[in-house]
Amino acid sequence: MRLRQFLHMDLRWRTFIVTFSIACCTFFYMFQITSRKSRVIVEGKFTKTERWFHNNDAGESFDLQERQHIRNAMSDVEQIQAMVRHQLIKIYQESPKAQPLVIKMIKQFFPLKSALTAEIEELKELTKQEDGELFKKLRKTVERRIDLNQNPAKCSTAKKLYCNVQSACGFGCIIHHYTICLFISLGTGRVMMSNMSNLAYPNMDKIFLPLSRTCLTAEGNVDDYPEWESPNDEHPSSSDAPIVKVSIVYHRDRKTPFAPWTVPKDLIPSLERIHGNPMLWWIGQLQSYLMRPQKWLSDSIKEAKGEEFQHPIVGVHVRRSDKISEASYMANDAYMTAVSDWYDTYEMRHPNETVVRRIFLATDDILIGSQLKITYPKYRIVQIQKNAVVALAKRFSGSGLEGILQDVFLMAECDYFVGTMSSNVGRLVHELMQTRDYDTSNAAITIDHSFRYYGQFPERHLVLNDHHAENPCPPEFEPLPPNQFPKYVRERLQLENILKQGCEVELRKGDIIDAWPELNNNYMRGGVNIRSGRWGLYPKFKVKQIIEPAPYPVIENTSL
Secondary structure: OOOHHHOOOOHHHHHHHHHOOOOOOOHHHHHHHHHHOOOOOHHHOOOOEEEHHHHHOEEEEEEOOHHHHHHHHHHHHHHHHHHHHHHHHHHHHHHHHHHHHHHHHHHHHHHHHHHHHHHHHHHHHHHHHHHHHHHHHHHHHHHHHHHHHHHHOOOHHOOOEEEEEEOOHHHHHHHHHHHHHHHHHHOOOEEEOOOOOOOOOOOHHHOOOOOOOOOOOOOHHHHHEEOOOOOOOOOOOOOOOOOOEEOOOOOOOOOOOOOOOOOEEHHHHHHHHHHOOOHHHHHHHHHHHHOOOOOOHHHHHHHHHOOOOOEEEEEEEEOOOHHHHOOOOHHHHHHHHHHHHHHHHHHHHOOOOOOOOEEEEEEEEOOOHHHHHHOOOOOOEEEHHHHHHHHOOOOOOOHHHHHHHHHHHHHOOOOEEEOOOOHHHHHHHHHHHHHHOOOOOOOOOEOOOOOOOOOOOEEEEOOOOOEEEOOOOOOOEEEEOOOOOOHHHHHHHHHHHHHHHEEEEOOOOOEEEEEEEEOOOOOOEEEEEEOOOOOEEEEEHHHEEEEOOEOOOOOOOOOO
8 A cells, every 4th residue: 555545544544554454563573472382392492481391391380471472462353353453344344445345354364363263262271181171179068168158057057148139120130130149158158048829920849959958947037137237338138037038129239248250269279270251150059059959850951952962062142122222223244244254263273174164043033043044145054943932922821931941051052152242041041151160251152231240349450551542431420329220211322322433541551440231342341430429431451350259158067
């Protein structure tokens, strides 16, 4: 491209050309570094990076810092891809003359991204065998702690917590409510008790294994139980009360560390080493314990699986119907772009394999399956068609409950998941994937909000590098409190407008950010800077997630 032509381009277009070039150079450099892992090094002199790869070839395991470098590299690659794709789409839509060049860039850039991702995945693969035993040990430790807490030798003298869910909502929402109670019961050393027979779905009390074998019923009237309040509340509950209740009508901050998005303090050193998101892993263990299926449900899932459900397979959850009133509409292409990216990388990692691009589709829109078959003929769509029909017409029926359970458990078995984290079902699938013997923190991608758990401990980010906000958000906007669901359309539109305008917040190294899940485009996050009180977007690579330790009691004989 001639210099004169370049200088006469639109400023944003010129900026993107430079950014794109830098991204490609970065990809090329990272590719050269990571690809050395599979080469035989014969020279006697090595750079620091080369020596690291050489030592690991000799059989030395990856230490914590090296594992974090691998995770950061993967995250950076995904952010670069999201940024480049976002800008290319804008230019393609707004500059018709530039469309041929945009198409050329796409053909050059995204295969390079897939190649680099494949190289990093190979590095992660090297840790699987070493980490597998520790994952099993951690999972068994947590299972034993929950089991001992839930099954006291003498129920009559054990302290109890009754989970009083009064919220009328869908399956994913209900299950997340009950798990909130399990966090609190474990933290306070109380046996969690509940009654799922009076919910909107019929026979909810017959789908999962009982939470306790020794404490089956709570004595007295639920209305007479005192409400549990955290020691941090103005009127905390007495720790001596034989039974308390946690009533859940709506989402709120209960001012307790025994909540989603914290981790038992004694598990953090091990989890930091082997998992990219210890908080998500901990949520997954409690969620999966609560959802241990009865035999009839296991048989139902196995039967629904059929012969078409084979690996590799990507789970896709498309929620329409009433969800459109709570979150933005996402077109089919947004889901399929993420699916295509994953399969592109998979094929590069398995060059000798004839890959069938399978999708397990779960949706409440009966038309999507046929639409995808027409628009994406290279993909094989696996779907339990009746579940889509029932989800739309008989959502709260027995068949509706069985259908959503089949879909959720099968999506959790997939190699990768594409969905929306604004949906309780999408979050539930990602949580259940955390029970495998390897790191699945990035085994799912959201095409809207980032992961959140209503009622969670606030998600906070530590700023690693200064950030100058070239387009600061206007001060007249009143931000929502962290961890609060945007209940009104007006508030949701304000959040969407932040993403649309791309307004930012200034950061200084060491600042703490309260992150908002609604503000996410996979390369920028958004939130409130606690120091300045200002809000806006900021680059993901300039922050890191703060791991919040919680003082869960370590039950006898369950230490690591």
